[in-house]
Amino acid sequence: MSTVEAHVPGVFYRRPSPDAAPFIEAGSVVEAGQTIALIEIMKTFNEVKADKSCRVSKILLDDGDEVDVGQTMFEVDEP
């Protein structure tokens, strides 16, 4: 198991817009480079991308949660 940590602080979002479906759900298999969350900081939304292909086993934050640099957002398994 490994983790995905935030590189910037801000507000965490699981979906591209309030009405949209989440980027991923627990259990989703994602490709390297795929967007899995957004972090809002300084009036911009920054995409969080998977750095490798993996299966997301656990999502630790909810829409609107504050997140700090280095905080774990996802737990992932290698496929």
Place this chain on the structure above:
Amino acid sequence: MNELIVRSGGLSTTVQDTGRDGQYAIGMPPSGAMDQYSFAVANALVGNPPGAAALEATYLGPELEFTDPRSVAVTGADCDVAINGEPAPTWAALRVSAGDVLSFGQVRGGARPYVAVGGGIDVPLYLGSRSTYLLTGIGGFHGRALAGGDRLPLGEPVGEAPVAGTEVPGELRAEFPDVTELRFVAGLCAYRLTERALASFVEVEWKVTKDADRVGYRLRGGSLEFVEREQPFGAGRDQANVVDLGYPVGSVQVPGGDEPIVLLNDAVTGGGYATIGTVISVDRDRMAQARTGGRVRFAPVDVETAVAARRERRVRLDKARAAVSAEQR
């Protein structure tokens, strides 16, 4: 042509120097490095004159490729730095060759790393400064934050740089306390707040919100009430409004009564919100390293203390300069 190739710009990396003076009266803020101390030490570490332009990164630093041998130094926020993937020290003089790549890990403490390169970032002067002012898109590199593919012009190094490996002693580096204390001269339109509100402003521990950038820091944590009054002519109806006036850099306003905003280097120069005091110039350095989610406190001081704090910073800066140049001999 000596250039620095930007492979990735990081979150928001801009060219900054000591700032742009003499334009405040037309409504243009000074811009410039937010943490002037870390900026100045970075320049000292590469042998640059004090005002040479450097890069200010925010949270996530850029990835930079060098095209010739250069001195380089990273100061400011505490973060992992690597050259060609190999860890390299911060607050230290580094030497790179053509093809070397400087990259950043995430910040551990603070918010803004500074990167100085021997010879300085040689973008054109605009109204006397190389600082970027993002709002109107002037100065710096085409008036914007760096992006992958940019090629930054570098100046010719003047004088000798400290030898590679020279380090700034720990006590002369920036600090990142859990709660950042900001010394604050109360005044301006502080009469608009009740005494209880003014007292609570300095008692409350404020949290830095996601809207904290070079323009200003919006804070959360308490609420402040205004003295009820019949609004004077021209001031507007809201109790937070005054007849539009000039805002000092570092001044604090409370538009809605509950979220104070500290105006910083790229702020609006004036407007119609009551200001209640000003963070002293030296402590804007500390504020620059306070990050979203972090906590700050205001400590009331008088103007004499503010002036003395400037002297202390200059002494500290001289010490840092002496410490890095001494090892050359």
Place this chain on the structure above:
Amino acid sequence: MSASEVRLPPARYEHGGDEFVFVELDQEMSLEANLKAMAITGALRREDIDGIIDICPSNASYLIRLDPDRLHPADLVDHLRALEHSAGQLPDDHAVRTRIVDVPVLFDDPWTRETLLKFRDRHQDPSATDLEYAARINGFTDVRALIDAITSAPFLVTMLGFVPGLPFCYQMVPRERQIEVPKYVRPRTDTPERAFGYGGAFAVVYPVRGAGGYQLFGIAPAPVFDLAQRLPDFADDIAFPRPSDVLRYRAVDRDEYDRTRTEVESGQFRYRTREVEFLPAELLADPDAVNTRLLEVLYR
């Protein structure tokens, strides 16, 4: 020489940290307060004191940015207090030398109308336009009468700021004839470049596109701000208006608007500008006479 003492409360001197001194001449807006701010800051500018970085006259106050390493802020305050007594008295023969400028405005234009209609949910009166609303709350019979009031007397540039090049303009008429409107309930996220707006007792021309909270009345064909300094009027400075300028907003039709735009685009446009002098004491005593004379000079 008789000094017609301007009746203002005692000025308040405040330290904006170590790098700024803020001086509030009055809490309310008046021609008197602004003329005094201009007189004091004008005298200060002529003294060319080492350590002063920026001198910013504002509507009813002024702000000085200084380098505390060269000039102690407390010494500056002492000096400003002295200046208040020497330069701030405005004797009867004190004259303001400035320029009067013709500033064309297309009122009720399609661009600001489109913008303001987009933001009706942030406005006091969602069912009216900004002009209709402003005319009603200021007691004018219709929009035409409001526009007549705006264009009949010139405005003094009382402050530059907020964003680079934005002139705050206060009409040179007595208090009872001042037009006053609130700002939007919540600020707009968009305003066209060169929009002519009104907020509180101030008229502005927005230098650049962006957020804004002033009521939108029209659009100026000529810029007040030119980063590239392409037009001849901007050869010395990126901002055209200067504090103490007298601006006459003149209503133009769509044809003249389009012609002026073409001149701006081709780099030919120049503001109609005349050097003028007026006595603040006279302006305060008989504004209509002074304004009539100023407009005669402008269109002579």
